[in-house]
Amino acid sequence: MKLDILAFGAHPDDVELGCAGTILKEISLGKTVGIIDLTRGELGTRGSAAIRDQEANAAAKILGVSVRENLEMRDGFFVNDEKHQLEIIKMIRKYQPEIVLCNAIDDRHIDHAKGSKLVSDACFLSGLMKIETTVAGEKQTAWRPKIVYHYIQWKNIEPDFVVDITGFTDKKIAAILAYSSQFYVANSNEPESPITSKNFLESLNYRSRDLGRLSGVEHAEGFTVERYLAVNSLGDLI
Numbered sequence: 001m002k003l004d005i006l007a008f009g010a011h012p013d014d015v016e017l018g019c020a021g022t023i024l025k026e027i028s029l030g031k032t033v034g035i036i037d038l039t040r041g042e043l044g045t046r047g048s049a050a051i052r053d054q055e056a057n058a059a060a061k062i063l064g065v066s067v068r069e070n071l072e073m074r075d076g077f078f079v080n081d082e083k084h085q086l087e088i089i090k091m092i093r094k095y096q097p098e099i100v101l102c103n104a105i106d107d108r109h110i111d112h113a114k115g116s117k118l119v120s121d122a123c124f125l126s127g128l129m130k131i132e133t134t135v136a137g138e139k140q141t142a143w144r145p146k147i148v149y150h151y152i153q154w155k156n157i158e159p160d161f162v163v164d165i166t167g168f169t170d171k172k173i174a175a176i177l178a179y180s181s182q183f184y185v186a187n188s189n190e191p192e193s194p195i196t197s198k199n200f201l202e203s204l205n206y207r208s209r210d211l212g213r214l215s216g217v218e219h220a221e222g223f224t225v226e227r228y229l230a231v232n233s234l235g236d237l238i
Contacts, residue, residue: 003066004031006097006145008088010115011041011075012056013179018151019101020063020172021165021208021221027064028168034067035060036091038115039075045193047181059178062171067095076111080118088122090133093140100145105224108154108194116150120226123148149223154194159222161229162211166218169208176204 005026009015015023015035023033037056040049047055053070060068071087078084092100100123103116125131127144134140152159165172177183184201194200211220231237 001034001067001095002032003034003095003097005033005099005101006036006092006095007033007101008036008038008103008115008119010038010078010103010109010111011044012037012039012052012070013041013059013176013182014103014112014115014153015101015151016059016063016172016175016179017204018104018153019221019223020175021168021219022101022151022163022223023063023065024168024171024175025163025165032066033063034069034095034097035063035065036088037068037070038073038078038118039111040070040072041075043075044182046190046196051181052179055179055181059175062175062178078111078114078118080114080121084118085122085125086131086133088119089126089131090135090140092123092126092145093133093143094135096143098146100148101223102148102150104153104155104157105150106155106157112153120148120150148226150225152222152224156207157222157224159211160225162215162220162222164212164215164217164219165208165221166212169205169219173204 007015041052042049102119103112105116106113123145127142129142184198208219211222212218
């Protein structure tokens with residue numbers, strides 16, 4: 001199955017938090033989108049890996065993505081080495097995306113920046129013909145995505161561009177809240193973490209509204225780039 005867009009997240013819910021609005025919009029425009037989670041989020045303060053599996057499947061249905069896979073790397077301890085790069089390369093060659101979305105380049109959680117660099121490096125290496133990978137006994141063909149974009153997570157990184165997600169925020173929040181074990185619940189007896197506060201949940205709305213305010217739309221999601229974006233004419237930027 002060839003996909004237009006492949007979104008990677010270090011943990012289940014990273015993609016939903018960072019770029020669910022963009023995914024929803026692209027799917028509404030006829031694009032095919034898949035999600036690859038690197039870990040099962042087993043070190044999360046609340047819930048368990050099994051619960052996160054169920055939540056990720058529920059969120060995928062809300063988003064309407066074509067496929068979701070989990071590479072079951074070690075939460076907190078995966079590294080950017082040959083073994084892990086090859087696992088990412090297999091996914092890139094399997095789905096042959098034109099665009100890859102991945103974690104923030106710098107963030108509070110150490111896995112986010114690690115995942116960001118791991119996926120970015122693997123996107124380059126995936127285009128090298130002399131790196132051989134095999135899935136189910138079949139040799140894969142080299143494939144390099146045209147572009148890699150990094151979504152924004154905990155830290156307020158200044159975006160290089162934003163996507164207008166007006167009209168998709170309610171469904172984005174629904175996909176996020178599919179992870180009911182992870183976020184704010186009134187009168188919860190579960191341990192607290194930075195993402196379980198009511199303020200964090202509310203910040204999802206005011207961040208998208210603020211990026212929208214700055215760009216002249218109602219809601220927006222921001223991304224950073226690895227190389228300059230090129231447009232055919234100034235009119236493309238209106």
